[in-house]
Amino acid sequence: MECPNCHQNASRVIDSRPSDENRAIRRRRECENCCFRFTTFERVETAPLLVVKNDGTREPFSRKKILHGVMAAGQKRPISSEQFEQLVVRVE
Ligand SMILES: [Zn+2]
Numbered sequence: 001m002e003c004p005n006c007h008q009n010a011s012r013v014i015d016s017r018p019s020d021e022n023r024a025i026r027r028r029r030e031c032e033n034c035c036f037r038f039t040t041f042e043r044v045e046t047a048p049l050l051v052v053k054n055d056g057t058r059e060p061f062s063r064k065k066i067l068h069g070v071m072a073a074g075q076k077r078p079i080s081s082e083q084f085e086q087l088v089v090r091v092e
Pocket of ligand 1: 004
């Protein structure tokens with residue numbers, strides 16, 4: 001990993017710990033050239049969720065859009081906003 005201070009490509013890991021509820025690993029590194037310390041994160045690369053529309057076009061999944069849609073559809077029914085939120089999380 002290149003040092004952001006001196007741009008040499010030699011650093012060593014001095015600390016490594018889980019981060020973001022185990023979805024990432026945070027590493028403290030130290031440059032072997034200038035001793036500058038910096039942090040890197042490693043996480044799984046995931047493809048963004050896409051929604052295929054009726055006309056075949058694709059757009060990024062939007063929690064907000066789903067929430068607006070189901071809230072409009074269910075506004076006269078006894079459904080709490082928490083239940084709407086949970087529905088959207090399940091869909092995602
Ligand atoms: Zn350095």
